[in-house]
Structure formats: C-alpha cells, structure tokens
Amino acid sequence: MTEGIIFDIKRYAIHDGPGIRTTVFMKGCPLNCLWCHNPEGKSPEPELIYFPKKCRETCRLCIEACPENALSKNGTVKFDQSRCRRCGTCADACVYEALELAGNTKTAEEVVGEVRKDKIFFDESGGGVTFSGGEPLMQPEFLEDMLDRFKQLGIHTAVDSCGYAPSDVIERIARKADLFLFDIKIIDEKKHKKYTGVSNELIIENLNKLLNMKCAVWIRIPLIAGINDGPDDIKAIAAYLSSLKPIERVSLLPYHRAGTGKEDKLQKNLRVSAKNIFQAPSPERRAEIAAEFSNSGLKVKEGG
Numbered sequence: 001m002t003e004g005i006i007f008d009i010k011r012y013a014i015h016d017g018p019g020i021r022t023t024v025f026m027k028g029c030p031l032n033c034l035w036c037h038n039p040e041g042k043s044p045e046p047e048l049i050y051f052p053k054k055c056r057e058t059c060r061l062c063i064e065a066c067p068e069n070a071l072s073k074n075g076t077v078k079f080d081q082s083r084c085r086r087c088g089t090c091a092d093a094c095v096y097e098a099l100e101l102a103g104n105t106k107t108a109e110e111v112v113g114e115v116r117k118d119k120i121f122f123d124e125s126g127g128g129v130t131f132s133g134g135e136p137l138m139q140p141e142f143l144e145d146m147l148d149r150f151k152q153l154g155i156h157t158a159v160d161s162c163g164y165a166p167s168d169v170i171e172r173i174a175r176k177a178d179l180f181l182f183d184i185k186i187i188d189e190k191k192h193k194k195y196t197g198v199s200n201e202l203i204i205e206n207l208n209k210l211l212n213m214k215c216a217v218w219i220r221i222p223l224i225a226g227i228n229d230g231p232d233d234i235k236a237i238a239a240y241l242s243s244l245k246p247i248e249r250v251s252l253l254p255y256h257r258a259g260t261g262k263e264d265k266l267q268k269n270l271r272v273s274a275k276n277i278f279q280a281p282s283p284e285r286r287a288e289i290a291a292e293f294s295n296s297g298l299k300v301k302e303g304g
Contacts, residue, residue, distance in 0.1 A: 001109060004142030007040055007102045007134070009111075011118060015304025017158035017179055017218070019127025022118045024111060024146075026131060027103045028138040030164045032197035033185070035224050035255055035278045039266060041134030046086040046103030049265045052076045054098035065093035102266075108145040116153055128156030130181070137165035137173060147176035160220075163203040170206045171213070179216045181251075181304075182207055186228050187236035195227060204240075211245045218249045220304070223289065225255070229281040234292050242296040250293050250300045254280035 005027040013023040028044030029036075040047055055077060063071045070083035071090055077099070088101035115129050122128050129150055136143050136159050143159070150157050158179040163170075174180070184207070185200070186192040192200040210217055219241060223229050228237075241247055255278050281289065286302060293300040 001107050002142045002145040003105055003107045004139040005044065005046065005103045005105055006111065007104070009114060012121070013130065016130040016132065016160060017128065017181060017304070018156070019125035020118075020121045021127045021130050021158070022115045023130045023132050024115065026133045026136045026139055026143070029133055029135040029162070030138065030198065031135070031162050034195055035222065035227070037256065038134065040102040044138060046088065046101050047266060048079055048084065048086065048091065049100045049102050050077055050079070051098045051100070051265060054096045056096055056098075059096065061093045061095065062090035062099055066090050108142060108149060111146055112149045112153070115150075116155070119153070119155060122155055126156070128158065128178070130158040130160055132160040135162055135164070137161055137169050140165075140169045140172060144172060144176055147173070151176065163206045164198055165202075165206065167206065167209065170209055174210055174213050174215050177215075179218065180210055181218050181220050182210065183220050183222070184237060184241070185222060186233060187240055188233070208244070216248060218251060219247055220251045220253055222253045222255060223281050223286065225279050225281045225285075227278070229285060229289060234289050238293050238296040238298065241293075241298055247298060250298045251304055252286065252290060252293075252300060252302045253304070254286060254302070256280065
C-alpha cells in the first residue's frame, strides 16, 4: 500500500473536469509560477499556515507545545523555519484554529475511502475525482495506486497537471487516468522560464506524447494581464494548439487573487509576492482571446 502527502480535499468542485467532482490536492510542484494560487502546494513537505485574525494575543498554547522551540510571539506568532519540523504539534494545541498544517500523510486506501463517499454525486452528474496540487505527478506511485483503486470502483478520474514530469511517469499515469487537465501557460521558452522557473520544452513534449497515446486532454490556460494575454502570446498558443491532433477543449482561467492571502500565512520567503502585481485581463480582452481560439478551430470555454 502506498502513501503520500495531500493538503486538501474539496467537494462539489465544478471547474475541475466534467460533472460534480471531488478534488484531491497533492503536495509538491516542480514549477515556481509567480502567480501561483496554491502556494501551500509548492513544497513537497507539510507546512504551517497561520491565521492571525483567529489568534488570541494572550494565548501561548502553541509556543508551549512546540517541541523544537520554533515559535515565538510578539502580538502575532512567528515561525523559525530552520527549527520547525512541521510536526503539527502546535496546530493540534491551538484551540482557536489559528494554526493549520498544510500537508498530511495519507494512504491511498484512506483517500479513496474518503472520496468514494461522494460516488452518488459522481454517478448522477457524470463527475468523479480530480487530482490537483501542487503537481500530482510528483508523487507517481501514490497517484497510480489511487487511480487503480478508483478504476475498480468505476469512478472517473482526472489529473490536473503542469506537464513537467519524466516521460516514463507521463506514460504510466496516462494509461490509468481517464482525463488530463493540462496547463499551457506560455509558448515562448525564455519567457516561460522567466515566469515559472523552468523551460516548457518538456511540457510540450509530454503534451504531444499524451495526444499520440490518444488520451483525453483538456487544455487549461491561466490568463494573467501583461504576462501571457498579449497578441503575440495568444496567437502563439492558439497556433500551437490548433496544429495538434484534436483537442477536446480549451479552458481559459482568468487570474484570481486566492493565493495572495496565503503567502503571508506561510511566512516564507517566496520568489515574489503576487500582491498588487497580477490581475486578470479585462472582460473585453478575455472575449477577444476567446474569439482568437475559436477562430483557430478550438472549442473554448471560460472557466474550468
């Protein structure tokens, strides 16, 4: 039996594949996108999240509980990242729920047992389970085990991936998953590396591999104003996608600020803060982008 680290399970997801779905968020990501909306999914290890508005100034239960003396308090709690072992003892001690451990070790059987409770909704809506993150392909054995178990239960599976993974991992998972939700962010390689930290060469190779294997693929494109919504960027993405074997669907995902509040709560030195930097393209620009893809012969939809 395999085990891995997840940081959330969200029910009634309607933007992570067909039908009503339950989304399992897995820890670890090989990319470092500046606009990341799940920064707590980047590290493969558990991390502490602090909610200062819930904290009580006179309470010191978390500090007293920490076995490594990694916490201090001067109005708000501070973590010493060099001492913290991410054991979660402080979070367990906090009666106000001001501390939370993002990342818990689960067996494949435990995750499947939790998700299968929603099977009635999957059956009625044509939904299923979606693995997201982070990047699910960073825990391939764990993911593969869960895919096998869901297949035995007749539950539809989708993998939401940035595509940056070894070729053999892509092939293994492609044989198990019913659908890939595949991110394409930027076509220009240098620009892709600037904003995500990695080249997109492997990503493009893996997308081609999936299509050659005749896998079901939905393309997902995050739209960030001033980053990848320019005429040249959109034309390049549309031209590339329209040159491939038929893509079932292109989903346009306008940037949202869900990740900015999480950055402070993690108390980490992130590559850059998204605060007041990134925003979604205007509704008018999004309509133009959708028309560009549609005119290229692609089935396009705003949202998941």
